[in-house]
Amino acid sequence: MKKFLAIVLALAMVMSLGAVAFAAEEPDVSGLKVGVFWYAFSDAFLSTVRASLNEQLEEAGIDYDDFDANNTQATQLEQVQTAVTNGYNVLVVNLVTSGSADAAEQILQAAGDLPVIFFNRAVEGDGEEHTVLDAHENISFIGTDAPEAGHMQGQMIGEFLMENYDEVDLNGDGAISYAMFMGDAANVEAIYRTQFGVEDADAILTENGKPALVYFNESNTDKYQLDPNGAWSSAAAFDFMSTNLAEYSEANGNMIELVIANNDDMAIGAISALQAVGYNMGDGECTKIPVFGVDATQVAQDAIAADQMTGTVKQDNVGMAAAITGVLKGLAGESTMADAVSAVAESDEMFSVAEGFANKLFVAYAPFTA
Amino acid sequence: MTGYFKRKAEEYRALDQLDRRRYWVDGLLNNALYILMAVFIIFTAVVNKNFLSASSIANVVILAAASLPMALGIGGCIVLTGTDLSGGRVFGLTAAMAAAFLQNRMATKLIFEHLPNTTGAWIFAVLVIVMLAGAVIGLVNGFFVAKFSLHPFIVTLATQLITYGIILMFFQINGNGGGPISNVAQEFKNVVSGPVIRIASKNVSIPWYVIYAFLLVIVMWFVWNKTTFGKNMFAVGSNAEAARVSGVNVFKTTVMVHTLAGALYGFAGFVEAARLGSITAATGLNNECDAIAACVIGGVSFVGGTGNIGGIVVGVFVLRIIFVALNMLGINPNLQFIIKGAIILAACSLDMRKYLVRK
Numbered sequence: 093m094k095k096f097l098a099i100v101l102a103l104a105m106v107m108s109l110g111a112v113a114f115a116a117e118e119p120d121v122s123g124l125k126v127g128v129f130w131y132a133f134s135d136a137f138l139s140t141v142r143a144s145l146n147e148q149l150e151e152a153g154i155d156y157d158d159f160d161a162n163n164t165q166a167t168q169l170e171q172v173q174t175a176v177t178n179g180y181n182v183l184v185v186n187l188v189t190s191g192s193a194d195a196a197e198q199i200l201q202a203a204g205d206l207p208v209i210f211f212n213r214a215v216e217g218d219g220e221e222h223t224v225l226d227a228h229e230n231i232s233f234i235g236t237d238a239p240e241a242g243h244m245q246g247q248m249i250g251e252f253l254m255e256n257y258d259e260v261d262l263n264g265d266g267a268i269s270y271a272m273f274m275g276d277a278a279n280v281e282a283i284y285r286t287q288f289g290v291e292d293a294d295a296i297l298t299e300n301g302k303p304a305l306v307y308f309n310e311s312n313t314d315k316y317q318l319d320p321n322g323a324w325s326s327a328a329a330f331d332f333m334s335t336n337l338a339e340y341s342e343a344n345g346n347m348i349e350l351v352i353a354n355n356d357d358m359a360i361g362a363i364s365a366l367q368a369v370g371y372n373m374g375d376g377e378c379t380k381i382p383v384f385g386v387d388a389t390q391v392a393q394d395a396i397a398a399d400q401m402t403g404t405v406k407q408d409n410v411g412m413a414a415a416i417t418g419v420l421k422g423l424a425g426e427s428t429m430a431d432a433v434s435a436v437a438e439s440d441e442m443f444s445v446a447e448g449f450a451n452k453l454f455v456a457y458a459p460f461t462a
Numbered sequence: 463m464t465g466y467f468k469r470k471a472e473e474y475r476a477l478d479q480l481d482r483r484r485y486w487v488d489g490l491l492n493n494a495l496y497i498l499m500a501v502f503i504i505f506t507a508v509v510n511k512n513f514l515s516a517s518s519i520a521n522v523v524i525l526a527a528a529s530l531p532m533a534l535g536i537g538g539c540i541v542l543t544g545t546d547l548s549g550g551r552v553f554g555l556t557a558a559m560a561a562a563f564l565q566n567r568m569a570t571k572l573i574f575e576h577l578p579n580t581t582g583a584w585i586f587a588v589l590v591i592v593m594l595a596g597a598v599i600g601l602v603n604g605f606f607v608a609k610f611s612l613h614p615f616i617v618t619l620a621t622q623l624i625t626y627g628i629i630l631m632f633f634q635i636n637g638n639g640g641g642p643i644s645n646v647a648q649e650f651k652n653v654v655s656g657p658v659i660r661i662a663s664k665n666v667s668i669p670w671y672v673i674y675a676f677l678l679v680i681v682m683w684f685v686w687n688k689t690t691f692g693k694n695m696f697a698v699g700s701n702a703e704a705a706r707v708s709g710v711n712v713f714k715t716t717v718m719v720h721t722l723a724g725a726l727y728g729f730a731g732f733v734e735a736a737r738l739g740s741i742t743a744a745t746g747l748n749n750e751c752d753a754i755a756a757c758v759i760g761g762v763s764f765v766g767g768t769g770n771i772g773g774i775v776v777g778v779f780v781l782r783i784i785f786v787a788l789n790m791l792g793i794n795p796n797l798q799f800i801i802k803g804a805i806i807l808a809a810c811s812l813d814m815r816k817y818l819v820r821k
Contacts, residue, residue, distance in 0.1 A: 133640065339510075360739065368655060391641070
């Protein structure tokens with residue numbers, strides 16, 4: 093009996109030694125129970141993040157569950173409250189009300205002492221910077237620099253126009269008329285993209301002695317058309333664009349010469365409407381109206397390859413998932429939130445810690461045109 | 463024709479002062495929707511002359527054609543004093559199915575890898591499949607409504623959620639990971655959203671689905687007005703108990719109305735797949751609301767047993783004219799919601815007024 097016990101003890105010691113040695117490389121994640129709270133399962137881009145994240149978490153052996161708030165902040169709060177009572181010890185939250193510090197504070201209140209990783213949708217609106225992220229020890233934000241996609245899109249458009257100005261200016265009046273499709277009036281990313289997609293392009297144009305872009309419909313002072321459901325949907329862009337095209341055409345000399353959309357889905361909707369009247373067929377013969385989106389979804393990449401779309405801004409779903417998984421591993425290794433974030437930032441050049449923050453991690457956008 | 467007017471004129475002369483006033487007031491109120499629309503159209507056309515251009519009118523027709531099938535389906539449910547909240551999601555599911563079944567076979571990422579090539583026969587087969595899929599959900603709706611006397615609001619709310627769950631699962635097939643389903647075959651687009659008439663000089667291009675919607679209106683008019691099923695539907699809608707006593711199979715009629723509605727959502731989804739070329743899990747969200755609004759604007763009453771196909775067509779057109787006109791006027795999107803809501807409210811109040819007066 094004694095012998096047997098000794099063997100068992102020895103074995104246990106060897107194994108625990110092995111475990112310690114192993115932990116130096118890969119932290120022990122078995123203690124983690126992660127709840128991932130998504131704003132809406134129906135969102136096309138975030139679904140690709142979800143697929144990547146699920147894959148990476150499974151690979152890392154992290155115990156996790158996905159929750160769908162179905163675009164309702166109240167539902168998300170209830171899900172978080174339930175998860176806390178159900179023993180989840182890390183919360184990964186894709187806030188429904190993007191850019192609302194109050195909504196984020198409510199989530200944090202419900203979470204108590206648990207670490208919370210916000211991602212993708214901003215937790216601090218304009219002028220509220222630092223109010224949430226600096227006020228709590230155990231939280232972080234992983235996402236994109238909200239204005240970056242808009243800037244990148246605007247620069248891409250400006251550069252494209254400088255190279256192809258006369259081709260794009262169909263009626264030869266010297267100015268480019270554009271249509272803008274906005275995904276959601278309440279989303280900071282959408283607001284920035286709507287603003288900078290045009291402003292940055294204008295900056296490049298005027299620098300090079302060209303006039304600024306002109307919104308195609310003078311009587312619309314908003315200078316954008318908005319998805320009424322805030323769903324960034326191709327259907328909304330399609331309906332708007334076909335209505336626009338009924339009024340604005342080459343025959344009337346006022347054709348829309350450029351289409352800017354907040355995301356790829358809306359860009360694809362606009363392209364479908366253009367195709368219905370014989371544009372952007374990708375056959376090399378018909379006129380191609382330049383269409384720009386954001387996200388670089390598979391569909392948009394295919395459309396660009398098929399010469400139906402001009403450019404988009406790649407939002408990296410795999411990179412986003414890798415950042416979240418990296419921070420979770422860091423937390424399992426018992427480093428603080430800030431250390432976990434900076435460790436991830438150092439691991440790849442697509443990640444960077446936001447200036448003036450210790451716990452805000454940016455995943456870089458990249459232009460995508462081919 | 464002259465005889466008709468002469469008779470009307472005599473009738474009018476026979477009225478006393480009070481009745482004459484009532485004649486005009488009633489006439490105005492009962493046709494208020496049409497009068498308001500006429501004023502609205504004239505106003506828009508004066509502000510923006512493009513509104514009544516050939517291409518703009520064609521655009522209204524095209525947009526209306528895309529939303530007609532759904533409204534024609536949901537109209538039957540409203541005639542039965544019910545409703546159908548699952549419509550938008552069924553539309554989304556069938557659109558996703560049609561897009562997935564009819565992807566370009568050369569595309570790099572396919573939802574289903576082993577499917578026939580996109581021939582005419584396969585396109586037709588997919589149409590049948592998605593209409594059947596819609597019909598099955600409609601059948602479930604109808605069965606629970608008829609069998610357990612549940613209000614359709616509850617039943618279809620439940621199936622709306624169930625269908626959405628199925629949609630989310632459908633978008634995960636074959637590593638799609640919830641992304642949009644796209645790369646729809648050109649052959650499929652050609653026969654649905656491809657142009658049937660194109661007048662380049664006028665910038666007008668009418669897609670095939672306008673023709674299909676037109677045919678569908680004729681078929682549905684026939685079903686509602688000339689078949690026993692149609693007559694039974696109105697009988698059940700006006701008074702289910704009376705219909706039962708006079709030998710109408712209420713169970714069968716209710717199930718059939720919902721099944722037919724589901725099949726029509728399937729048809730609408732089929733068109734949507736070709737029209738947009740990219741379907742996401744959010745496709746169809748809130749679509750049933752527009753369809754219900756179109757029906758009630760067109761005089762299909764929640765009182766039950768009243769309504770006609772012509773009214774639904776008018777309702778669909780009214781909503782689309784409002785959409786196009788508000789855009790052409792450059793009206794702020796916030797106001798667009800308010801105006802649309804006000805029109806629905808006004809149309810329904812005027813509609814109910816007729817029944818209140820009759821009582």
